[in-house]
Amino acid sequence: MATGYFSFSGQTPSLSAVLTTYASISAFMMVIRTILNEVIPRRMREFISSKLSEYFLFNFSNEFTFIIEQRWEAVISETYKAAEVYLPTIVGASTDSLLVGSNNTRNSTAVPKLAVPVGAKIIDNFEGMKLQWSLHMKEAKKYYYNDKKYYHLTCKKTDRDRVLENYFPYIARKAQKILEARQTINIYTYDHKHSxxxxxxxxxxxxxxxxxxxxxxxxxxxxxxxxxxxxxxxxxxxxxxxxxxxxxxxxxxxxxxxxxxxxxxxxxxxxxxxxxxxxxxxxxxxxxxxxxxxxxxxxxxxxxxxxxxxxxxxxxxxxxxxxxxxxxxxxxxxxxxxxxxxxxxxxxxxxxxxxxxxxxxxxxxxxxxxxxxxxxxxxxxxMGYCNPSGFRMLAKTYLGIKDHALFGRVDELIKKVDISPAEMALHLMKSDDPTIALESLVEFLDKKVIEETAKRDDKDEIEVAKE
CATH class of the missing domain: 3.40.50.300 (P-loop containing nucleotide triphosphate hydrolases)
Structure with a gap:
């Protein structure tokens, strides 16, 4: 009894036949693509491509992605800012890269701050949902436009409403608490070149x-x-x-x-x-x-x-x-x-x-x-010139004293001439010894009184001469 037996032996095509078939198919596809490009307008091709992508994503993907752009209409997006503050606080082992740096010039050994770099992925878990964040950037095509940054937040389609109703308000509240508890503040200057x-x-x-x-x-x-x-x-x-x-x-x-x-x-x-x-x-x-x-x-x-x-x-x-x-x-x-x-x-x-x-x-x-x-x-x-109470505050701040034998002399002089807090502080900083610093201030004030008196006398002589 003959036994049924199937084998590829003897049916395997040669390498040259495979290459010939591939070349024929490639040539045919190139002809088809050329015809489509010539017959179908570019915008129509892009529309068909986008619809096909949407179809496959909708029917074969279980994921949904929120896109959070840096600007929302005319202002910076509050949702974007909340994510920017919140995400560095949930960095875990699954995060593949991070930006680190410090602008604390007073403490070069301080632990650097964290930020999310473009392309990095951060996983968050909220109410049983697994959420994936990533930062993206689209480079500006013209020099007077800014590079556009935006976050992707990916979740399951079935979790979309919960993310929208529960998760986004949650990160907004967390970001607000983080900002309220900050120990350092920043000063900003506007870079018009990069807007x-x-x-x-x-x-x-x-x-x-x-x-x-x-x-x-x-x-x-x-x-x-x-x-x-x-x-x-x-x-x-x-x-x-x-x-x-x-x-x-x-x-x-x-x-x-x-x-x-x-x-x-x-x-x-x-x-x-x-x-x-x-x-x-x-x-x-x-x-x-x-x-x-x-x-x-x-x-x-x-x-x-x-x-x-x-x-x-x-x-x-x-x-x-x-x-x-x-x-x-x-x-x-x-x-x-x-x-x-x-x-x-x-x-x-x-x-x-x-x-x-x-x-x-x-x-x-x-x-x-x-x-x-x-x-x-x-x-x-x-914001006026120094008076006696202002002088005492500066003396306490710079010299650590509340009273001194020269205080009366200083009070007398600053009632005769104007001296700004900056000028006064300059002399109080000259020495840690209160007496030396105050003597320098008195000397400066005496000189200023003489100069002001001379100016007034010159002015009076000019007025008399005019009369």
């Missing part, structure tokens, strides 16, 4: 307690800041953006920048140092300001030195129509005052909350009244 804020650790030692100012003024500032941060409900109820404007004015060296640092340290807010001179237009200004974060200080120093603000004021002051005080005027280059005011208390002021806007100037009288009114600059603080 982004660049940061460094803010390590200014100034505190409100060490400021050489009246005790009642210190108490007012602290009370005002505490009231501001605790009144979110109030701002919502009255329909106002949750922000506060401070104008610090006074001669150079009177501590305006130090007070900004003291406020930042007290509030634990990041500082965004805005250089108006580098802003190209109102649209550019809007883009710069809307990329700042909540719980921050927006600082505009020496605003009286900005030609845009002064020129804007001059153009409007010539108009008899007071109702048009904030009308935009054409200035090229640079942003206009009305563009800045629109962010401070206009419609764009609602893009963000819990912000403090601080403006400093050496010459308050040069500023446009439109900038100074309540709702824009809510608190005006004059």
């Amino acid at each position: 982004s804020w660049q940061s460094a650790v803010f390590q200014h030692p100034s505190t409100i307690d060490t400021m050489a100012m009246d005790a009642d003024l210190k108490k007012f500032i602290i009370d005002d800041l505490d009231t501001f941060v605790n009144r979110k409900g109030f701002f919502d109820n009255v329909g106002r953006a949750w922000k506060r404007g401070y104008l610090l004015y006074g001669p150079p060296g009177t501590g305006k920048s130090s007070l900004v640092a003291a406020i930042a340290n007290y509030m634990k807010y990041n500082v965004y140092d805005l250089q108006l001179q580098s802003v190209k237009s109102d649209a550019d200004l809007r883009n710069v300001l809307t990329t700042t974060t909540n719980r921050s200080i927006i600082l505009i120093e020496d605003i009286d030195c900005n030609e845009t603000v002064l020129h804007d004021r001059g153009r409007r002051s010539a108009s008899p129509d007071k109702e048009k005080e904030t009308e935009n005027v054409s200035l090229d280059p640079g942003a206009t005052l009305s563009g800045m005011l629109n962010f401070i208390d206009g419609l764009w002021s609602s893009c963000g909350e819990e912000r403090i806007i601080i403006v400093t100037t050496n010459h308050k009288e040069r500023l446009d009244p439109a900038l100074l009114r309540p709702g824009r600059m809510d608190v005006h603080i004059e």
Whole structure:
């Protein structure tokens, strides 16, 4: 009985036959592709390809991906920022790479901070769901566009609604707690070339307690800041953006920048140092300001030195129509005052909350009244020359003393001449010996009194000669 037997022996094609068949198929496919490319328009081909991809993904994949882009409409996405803060805290063994670095110049041996690099994958487990994060970047095709960063969050299709309703609010709350507990704050400067804020650790030692100012003024500032941060409900109820404007004015060296640092340290807010001179237009200004974060200080120093603000004021002051005080005027280059005011208390002021806007100037009288009114600059603080109480605070801070035989002499002299806290601190730093430092200060003040007296005498002689 013959047994059925099948074998490939004798039926295996030769290598040349295989190559010939492959070449024929390849040539046929190339002809088909050429015909399709010639007959079907490019957009139609892309549409068909995308639909086929969607079909296979929908029917044969069990995964769903959320895409979280860095910008959402006109502002930085709060969801993106929450992920950026939260993800470095859940790094596990499955994470294949991490960014590490430190910008703490005071402690080079400190443990570096962590960040998620492009392409890295981070696994999170939440309520029994396995979630995979990854960071991606699309390079800009034109030099004036930013590289676009975005996160992918992948989950099972069946978990999509739970992720949306439970997980995203969870990471937002976690990120908020992390930010509130931060021990270091950053100062940012805007890089117009790359259209982004660049940061460094803010390590200014100034505190409100060490400021050489009246005790009642210190108490007012602290009370005002505490009231501001605790009144979110109030701002919502009255329909106002949750922000506060401070104008610090006074001669150079009177501590305006130090007070900004003291406020930042007290509030634990990041500082965004805005250089108006580098802003190209109102649209550019809007883009710069809307990329700042909540719980921050927006600082505009020496605003009286900005030609845009002064020129804007001059153009409007010539108009008899007071109702048009904030009308935009054409200035090229640079942003206009009305563009800045629109962010401070206009419609764009609602893009963000819990912000403090601080403006400093050496010459308050040069500023446009439109900038100074309540709702824009809510608190005006004059930073003046040293008085006896300010001198004692500086002596305590720099020399560690509350009283000295030379205190009376210093009090007498600073009532006769103006001396800024910066000038006074320069002499108090000359020696750790209080007597030597105070003698240097007295010598400086005596010389200043003589110079001021000589100037007044010369002025009197000129006036007499005119008469």
